[in-house]
Amino acid sequence: MKGGFITTTFNSMLGWGRKYSLYQYPFITACCGMEYMSVACAHYDLDRFGMGWTRFSPRQADMLLVVGTITQKEAPVLKTVYDQITEPKWVVAFGACALSGGIYDNYAVVQGIDKIIPVDVYIPGCPPRPETILDALIKLQEKVQKEGHEWRWSKKK
Amino acid sequence: MTYRIQKEARKESLLLNMGPSHPAMHGTTRLMLELDGEKILNAELEMGYLHRGFEKTCEHKTYFNILPYTDRMNYVSPLINNCGYVMTLEKMLGINVPERAQYIRVIMCELSRISDHLTALAALTMECGAFTVFLYKMKAREYIWDVLEQTTGVRMTTSYIRIGGVRADLHPDWKETTKKAINETRKVLKDVSGLIDKNKIFLNRTRDVAVVSPEFAINYGWTGPCLRSTGVYYDVRKAHPYLVYDKLDFEVPLGERGDNFDRYMVRMKEMEQSMRIVEQAMEKIPEPSSPSQLMAEGIEPSEAIKASRVKKVEEKIKLSPNLEGSEKERHKDIMADSKGNVIPPKEDTYTNVEGLIRHFKFFMMDHGIRPPKGEVYFSVEGGSGELGFYIISDGTDKPYRLHLRAPCLHIVSSLEEIIRGHYIADVIPTFGSMNMIGGELDR
Amino acid sequence: MAMEQEKVINDLKNKFSDKIKEISIQFGEKIVVFEKDSLLDVFRFLKDTPYDFDMLLDLTCVDYKGQQNRFEMVYHLFSLSSNLRLRLKTRLPEKEPSIESLTGEWKNANWLEREVYDMFGIRFSGHPYLKRLFMYDGFEGHPLRKDYPLRKRQPKIPMRK
Numbered sequence: 161m162k163g164g165f166i167t168t169t170f171n172s173m174l175g176w177g178r179k180y181s182l183y184q185y186p187f188i189t190a191c192c193g194m195e196y197m198s199v200a201c202a203h204y205d206l207d208r209f210g211m212g213w214t215r216f217s218p219r220q221a222d223m224l225l226v227v228g229t230i231t232q233k234e235a236p237v238l239k240t241v242y243d244q245i246t247e248p249k250w251v252v253a254f255g256a257c258a259l260s261g262g263i264y265d266n267y268a269v270v271q272g273i274d275k276i277i278p279v280d281v282y283i284p285g286c287p288p289r290p291e292t293i294l295d296a297l298i299k300l301q302e303k304v305q306k307e308g309h310e311w312r313w314s315k316k317k
Numbered sequence: 318m319t320y321r322i323q324k325e326a327r328k329e330s331l332l333l334n335m336g337p338s339h340p341a342m343h344g345t346t347r348l349m350l351e352l353d354g355e356k357i358l359n360a361e362l363e364m365g366y367l368h369r370g371f372e373k374t375c376e377h378k379t380y381f382n383i384l385p386y387t388d389r390m391n392y393v394s395p396l397i398n399n400c401g402y403v404m405t406l407e408k409m410l411g412i413n414v415p416e417r418a419q420y421i422r423v424i425m426c427e428l429s430r431i432s433d434h435l436t437a438l439a440a441l442t443m444e445c446g447a448f449t450v451f452l453y454k455m456k457a458r459e460y461i462w463d464v465l466e467q468t469t470g471v472r473m474t475t476s477y478i479r480i481g482g483v484r485a486d487l488h489p490d491w492k493e494t495t496k497k498a499i500n501e502t503r504k505v506l507k508d509v510s511g512l513i514d515k516n517k518i519f520l521n522r523t524r525d526v527a528v529v530s531p532e533f534a535i536n537y538g539w540t541g542p543c544l545r546s547t548g549v550y551y552d553v554r555k556a557h558p559y560l561v562y563d564k565l566d567f568e569v570p571l572g573e574r575g576d577n578f579d580r581y582m583v584r585m586k587e588m589e590q591s592m593r594i595v596e597q598a599m600e601k602i603p604e605p606s607s608p609s610q611l612m613a614e615g616i617e618p619s620e621a622i623k624a625s626r627v628k629k630v631e632e633k634i635k636l637s638p639n640l641e642g643s644e645k646e647r648h649k650d651i652m653a654d655s656k657g658n659v660i661p662p663k664e665d666t667y668t669n670v671e672g673l674i675r676h677f678k679f680f681m682m683d684h685g686i687r688p689p690k691g692e693v694y695f696s697v698e699g700g701s702g703e704l705g706f707y708i709i710s711d712g713t714d715k716p717y718r719l720h721l722r723a724p725c726l727h728i729v730s731s732l733e734e735i736i737r738g739h740y741i742a743d744v745i746p747t748f749g750s751m752n753m754i755g756g757e758l759d760r
Numbered sequence: 761m762a763m764e765q766e767k768v769i770n771d772l773k774n775k776f777s778d779k780i781k782e783i784s785i786q787f788g789e790k791i792v793v794f795e796k797d798s799l800l801d802v803f804r805f806l807k808d809t810p811y812d813f814d815m816l817l818d819l820t821c822v823d824y825k826g827q828q829n830r831f832e833m834v835y836h837l838f839s840l841s842s843n844l845r846l847r848l849k850t851r852l853p854e855k856e857p858s859i860e861s862l863t864g865e866w867k868n869a870n871w872l873e874r875e876v877y878d879m880f881g882i883r884f885s886g887h888p889y890l891k892r893l894f895m896y897d898g899f900e901g902h903p904l905r906k907d908y909p910l911r912k913r914q915p916k917i918p919m920r921k
Contacts, residue, residue, distance in 0.1 A: 191392035201455035365894035
């Protein structure tokens with residue numbers, strides 16, 4: 161990343177703008193969806209971090225939140241949705257099943273979504289507590305802040 | 318690969334796909350509709366996107382290891398699934414559970430049922446447009462989860478109900494927390510009734526939409542609130558009473574017409590009845606045999622183990638905070654005295670050899686819980702209907718076959734026939750009122 | 761209630777004496793084992809008045825690998841008016857197992873039989889739409905059979921690492 165006053169200020173302003181207005185696409189499948197629902201609601205609020213709006217369309221979102229178990233039947237659907245989200249995009253793997261297959265190690269479950277798509281933040285727990293989720297989202301915000309804008313021109317593998 | 322709906326479609330109609338990742342599909346199911354304008358001519362539902370291989374996994378795990386898997390089936394009311402599985406095994410093993418543990422199980426099951434109905438109705442009304450109701454009900458659900466968390470340590474998937482009883486006794490402050498949860502839920506339900514029950518928009522969307530007759534419902538195998546909304550009186554808690562439900566006084570609300578609004582009203586009224594059950598159980602629960610106190614004072618476990626090699630240990634042992642509620646004095650309240658099927662109290666494990674051997678053998682492969690050969694079917698009243706477990710045992714420590722009778726499967730299989738002739742906008746409240754839970758439908 | 765169940769079992773035994781193979785009792789529940797060919801007759805008899813077994817609670821299959829008739833179909837019937845449950849079983853051979861479908865009598869048998877076909881490979885004659893329910897098209901094998909290994913995965917899209 162190049163140094164220089166103008167580019168670093170521009171990068172930090174871009175990061176600031178991006179991190180406080182992440183539009184999320186919750187790809188909810190299983191039990192972790194209940195914890196996601198309670199994080200998004202009044203007790204543990206997601207809106208105060210700027211992530212209140214759930215956009216249920218891939219074209220309008222920039223963060224894919226994979227919540228719950230992904231099975232072999234669902235894997236092409238996840239890949240299609242991921243491909244449809246426009247750059248810049250971030251992926252958060254929520255819950256033990258999305259991380260690594262969780263307690264299910266059998267013919268039907270994908271052992272972690274990083275076998276299909278690249279992942280930025282992993283949230284462990286079965287299901288994770290709301291405080292864990294908020295902590296992970298703050299870490300994601302720090303990651304968004306640090307990324308420079310040039311790096312995003314090349315497509316993430 | 319062509320679907321039935323593609324083969325049966327007429328030339329002029331439109332095929333619409335409400336895909337697996339859809340906000341109103343309650344998880345992952347795929348609904349394909351054949352439309353003429355906005356009217357639905359034909360429908361096909363494809364499921365199986367959350368099939369996690371529960372039944373096959375159970376054949377490779379011991380009976381105790383299956384307990385966390387049962388939590389994740391109907392994940393909005395996890396303790397009821399636990400209870401169903403455990404009671405099936407207790408029927409096979411012939412264990413009698415102490416009375417205090419039965420009352421604790423009833424309280425936990427009813428709280429789970431309230432949380433199930435709250436979630437189902439919150440999703441239904443949110444999809445019809447009432448976002449405020451969703452937020453209010455989630456607030457009430459948080460208070461109920463506080464009660465669960467105080468005793469069990471986890472908000473959702475608890476694995477609290479164990480074979481022979483429950484894991485630990487109730488927290489000393491459980492009565493205040495439960496009373497607060499019930500008061501808050503009552504306030505929320507009163508607010509929600511005022512907002513929704515006579516609301517013209519909601520009534521237009523749900524009254525006389527997707528009407529189901531009792532014969533149709535029985536032929537399809539419906540059970541639970543959906544069947545009761547058509548007017549048929551069948552509740553497993555009254556028909557085949559289990560635990561202490563025959564000592565508690567509660568009503569079973571019935572609907573009249575079998576439309577979406579009746580399914581909504583039956584669930585609202587059932588929540589009130591569940592709260593009545595919890596209040597009665599709070600009065601009638603037998604007192605603990607020793608006064609409830611947090612963490613006794615005493616010697617450390619390592620000292621107790623060393624001392625027990627020389628002579629019998631008489632002093633109290635200070636257990637770790639994770640084992641709070643399962644000390645030796647409380648053990649006969651919460652766990653049955655069944656050799657080989659129940660973990661002994663920790664003081665026994667530390668100090669004498671029988672306790673150590675019983676503890677060790679419980680967890681060892683090929684030892685532990687080994688029911689006699691045979692098969693058994695037992696059912697409890699789940700959040701959406703009759704949740705049944707069918708277990709075949711061959712005498713070893715792993716089940717030969719375990720089958721779950723999922724109530725959602727029978728209800729959702731009738732969706733294709735119900736929505737024919739209705740409009741697209743009717744699909745949303747109909748599907749929402751059926752309370753489909755993906756984990757239970759696809760197992 | 762127990763007497764009513766006795767009456768049902770006795771009537772069943774009297775009417776289908778050659779088709780019923782055995783009646784046993786386990787853990788307090790009555791189980792009736794019958795011949796595969798008389799499936800529709802027995803079930804229609806039980807569904808009519810006065811027995812009124814109007815709800816099909818469950819339908820499943822068990823794989824006894826190594827025995828001569830490998831598959832066993834298990835049906836649970838329930839009567840709302842007399843509050844009775846009954847379990848009926850029948851055996852199927854290993855080669856090309858097939859049995860008649862109950863979709864004409866109880867409509868929820870549609871999806872239940874699709875599930876058994878998906879998991880065990882048993883064909884139901886007379887079923888309107890016998891297609892896999894849980895697994896995707898293109899999946900080979902039947903997962904719940906005893907000879908299918910637990911961890912044999914057949915991914916639908918190529919995995920990354």
